[in-house]
Amino acid sequence: MQIPSGLEAGVEGDLLKAEVRDLDFYYGGFHALKHVTMPVHDRKVTALIGPSGCGKSTLLRCFNRMHDLYPGNRYAGGGIVLHPDNTNLLAQEVDPIEVRMRISMVFQKPNPFPKSIYENVAYSLRVRGMRNKNELDDRVEAALKGAALWNEVSNRLNELGANLSGGQQQRLCIARALASDPEIILFDEPTSALDPIATASIEELVTELKENVTILIVTHNMQQAARISDFTAYMYLGEMVEFGITDQIFIKPTKKATEDYITGRFG
Amino acid sequence: MLQSADLDAIRAIIARAKRWDMFFALLGILSLMVGVLTFTALFVDMAIQGVPRLDFEFFTSFPSRRAANAGILSAWVGTVLVMLVTALAAVPLGVAAGVYLEEYAPKNWITDIIEINISNLAGIPSIVYGLLALGLFVYYFGFGQSILSAGLTLALLILPVIIVATREAIRAIPQSIHEGSYACGATTWQTVSDHILPYSSAGILTGVIIGMARAIGETAPIITIGALTFIAFLPPAPFAGDPPAGLFEWIFAPFTVMPIQMFNWTSRPEAAFTVNAAAAGFVLVFMTLAMNGLAIYVRYRLRKNIKW
């Protein structure tokens, strides 16, 4: 098995947060991920790019075992090892809820719960059994600050999350994902439903978040990948075509297929 | 360059096409009127006959051989109590079954068979439920010809309605909300109790009211299990009487309900009883409409805070 470049591409001293190893995944009879191998660097932004339908979301949703919610989905071989404890997230005996407590997710379309702004953020903490009002208040405030939303909502925490603008709703969802202190946050095209200004604010936020948390982001927008990611993985038809440092992937890809996609000759 | 002649042609085409709009709108209104006018005519006729008969005594008197003295006290109390038992039994069972099928049940052929059977149950004639209840509740469990038996019978009858409404209300919740909850690390039960039930409660409530509105007018199964047609006493109130009744003694009391009282009066030859029946009918329809009104209000209140 060929180790994707990037591992040896001059990032010494970098820790790995997770490694996808030879992963196969099936939707019923459909082979959606084929022998995917990829490192995820600690507290860096890793972007997944590739044409629509190539399996970016599928790979992302393996990381928090979202596929377990639906019958017929099958992790068929390989795994995702989370460091430093070397847990295989996909192992049968690992509880998907435990995985989701360590790895949180922000979806394509903002999906705040029809609850107050406060309760939206507090929910990640409540499922972890936190009941102390002061502690909740502090953590909710910290998460909203972390998601750059606190200044806009601090005086209306009891209003419905759905009353916020699209960009604010997405930052609310980021606050919800952030509140529980996750090790990795997964983003599935988080700006595809947003206008350019809201998109810019989310991109800025993502680059700030990587100080403390590892980020894996799916994007169909190559400029976005180039702007915010440290590493980029190019996927095609369920396979990992190329992985590398973002600058290198965009300036001097080693594979012809990657170059064609990036230069817009294909996809 | 568009010629004005073309423009005229285009307008003619639009005008012709729009005639069909008009035609179907009229057809629609006509179809609607068949239902609305029939109901209005029936209701107005009943109101004209019955409303003058409605006075305070009508609600506080037991049935009597003399039409002028007869009232609906035992009937409306019976209806209210039977409905209470029906709701208490059917709502938790129906909602739990609906939630189980949507959120917990594995998707396999057993679940499919259960699903098909639930929709079939909704189509079974109500008298069949009456026969089942006569054997099961009245004799086998020994509940007798009581409010409890009647309430449970009607609960069985409306159970499919509540299950189906619950499932539809749950399915109306966007998948993204569902996934959002699981992504936070919630268990299935946390997802159900923190999200699914609160967000689907308006839809579930609608189903409950539709079911109750059906149950309140049911006559056949209630007659089958042996409701009385003439009853001149009320079920024992908790802790009242001598010796004092228990908290739940009323559920074993014999009873009658509004539709049976009406049916009884319409079968009498004297015209005065027909007037009584119309008055009771008016009260029954009013009870149903009041229930629907309450449902609309509560639904409005619940939905106000739910936006996706």
Ligand SMILES: Nc1ncnc2c1ncn2[C@@H]1O[C@H](COP(=O)(O)OP(=O)(O)O)[C@@H](O)[C@H]1O
């Ligand atoms: N639930 C599903 N069942 C069957 N096939 C699916 C399902 N979801 C996605 N697919 C298929 O898997 C492939 C990868 O999908 P996805 O990961 O969503 O692509 P994308 O890279 O656009 O995010 C596509 O061919 C898609 O049609």
Ligand SMILES: [Mg+2]
């Ligand atoms: Mg996708």
